[in-house]
Amino acid sequence: MxxxxxxxxxxxxxxxxxxxxxxxxxxxxxxxxxxxxEIFPEYAPALKxxxxxxxxxxxxxxxxxxxxRLVTQPFTDDExxxxxxxxxxxxxxxxxxxxxxxxxxxxxxxxxxETDMIDGTPVLDIKPFHPQLDHxxxxxxxxxxxxxxxxxxxxxxxxxxxxxxxxxxxxxx
Amino acid sequence: MxxxxxxxxxxxxxxxxxxxxxxxxxxxxxxxxxxxxEIFPEYAPALKxxxxxxxxxxxxxxxxxxxxRLVTQPFTDDExxxxxxxxxxxxxxxxxxxxxxxxxxxxxxxxxxETDMIDGTPVLDIKPFHPQLDHxxxxxxxxxxxxxxxxxxxxxxxxxxxxxxxxxxxxxx
Numbered sequence: 001m002x003x004x005x006x007x008x009x010x011x012x013x014x015x016x017x018x019x020x021x022x023x024x025x026x027x028x029x030x031x032x033x034x035x036x037x038e039i040f041p042e043y044a045p046a047l048k049x050x051x052x053x054x055x056x057x058x059x060x061x062x063x064x065x066x067x068x069r070l071v072t073q074p075f076t077d078d079e080x081x082x083x084x085x086x087x088x089x090x091x092x093x094x095x096x097x098x099x100x101x102x103x104x105x106x107x108x109x110x111x112x113x114e115t116d117m118i119d120g121t122p123v124l125d126i127k128p129f130h131p132q133l134d135h136x137x138x139x140x141x142x143x144x145x146x147x148x149x150x151x152x153x154x155x156x157x158x159x160x161x162x163x164x165x166x167x168x169x170x171x172x173x
Numbered sequence: 174m175x176x177x178x179x180x181x182x183x184x185x186x187x188x189x190x191x192x193x194x195x196x197x198x199x200x201x202x203x204x205x206x207x208x209x210x211e212i213f214p215e216y217a218p219a220l221k222x223x224x225x226x227x228x229x230x231x232x233x234x235x236x237x238x239x240x241x242r243l244v245t246q247p248f249t250d251d252e253x254x255x256x257x258x259x260x261x262x263x264x265x266x267x268x269x270x271x272x273x274x275x276x277x278x279x280x281x282x283x284x285x286x287e288t289d290m291i292d293g294t295p296v297l298d299i300k301p302f303h304p305q306l307d308h309x310x311x312x313x314x315x316x317x318x319x320x321x322x323x324x325x326x327x328x329x330x331x332x333x334x335x336x337x338x339x340x341x342x343x344x345x346x
Contacts, residue, residue, distance in 0.1 A: 005179070006180075008266065009174060027338025030304065048257035049315055052258075053317075054314075055309050059232065059266075059268055059270070071221055080221070083219035084219045084223055085225075085226065092216060093232075096269070122175065128314070129312065132321045137305055139228050139302065141303055142224075142226040
């Protein structure tokens with residue numbers, strides 16, 4: 001077991017979100033939000049045939065994330081829950097997981113929608129989304145069960161405001 | 174944009190798969206395959222309330238992965254495709270993404286099923302699975318469209334056999 005694992009970004013996100021404030025908590029709350037993923041040219045050959053896919057997993061690095069709390073109060077609930085029951089960007093390894101819509105591929109640039117990532121976010125991996133692999137049935141959802149309905153209902157308040165501990169209230173927790 | 178990103182494992186997989194040979198390509202081909210994820214004790218508080226969830230995302234590190242090809246022939250097809258259209262473990266950043274079934278949480282140990290990870294795999298993150306966030310409809314699947322049906326049909330041959338370049342034929346590509 002290595003003590004640390006070193007990764008190298010394969011690309012960068014271009015997004016209308018320049019700052020964590022106001023970024024929706026998930027792509028499903030970002031309908032129609034356009035963005036780009038610039039894959040660094042040396043990796044561009046790996047995009048061959050990607051234009052046939054409508055959705056991709058993007059594993060990214062929450063580069064604005066600072067620190068974390070192992071037990072935290074998510075903004076969607078009034079109780080304390082374990083960090084690993086949340087999708088907070090403040091994590092021991094601040095990795096983001098977004099399923100975004102792929103509109104087109106232009107050379108080394110992926111034009112996407114449902115962009116929930118901040119401008120400048122380092123991208124670590126792209127994988128094809130496939131319902132046969134990625135959907136599940138008979139799912140129990142713990143405390144998170146119906147909380148997302150609440151999120152949807154409050155409309156514009158679809159982001160967390162506790163991103164930076166003790167600092168400005170931003171997306172997170 | 175940082176040149177490199179350094180992560181620290183939060184836990185380790187215990188699995189009946191001791192070697193990449195014969196590991197199914199995805200949890201959906203691992204029905205009933207039991208395993209454990211030992212979360213390192215210092216992170217155990219982050220598991221609070223996780224037992225309410227039936228499925229979790231596991232982001233792991235393919236520690237047996239060696240090298241990669243940007244354009245590759247997946248074992249499910251006869252044509253060459255871009256690496257980012259595949260779920261091969263041989264990637265620039267060899268990150269695994271598994272949705273596994275959580276059976277129970279015992280202190281810092283997650284008892285799981287649909288284990289598609291090799292014994293000793295470093296775990297980087299755990300996130301709750303939620304169909305409202307993780308399912309998509311109207312999905313186009315490129316070359317991968319019906320290839321998984323072929324995988325299912327061949328029964329025991331549900332793993333790739335080209336894991337190590339030029340070496341033993343193992344899971345991957």
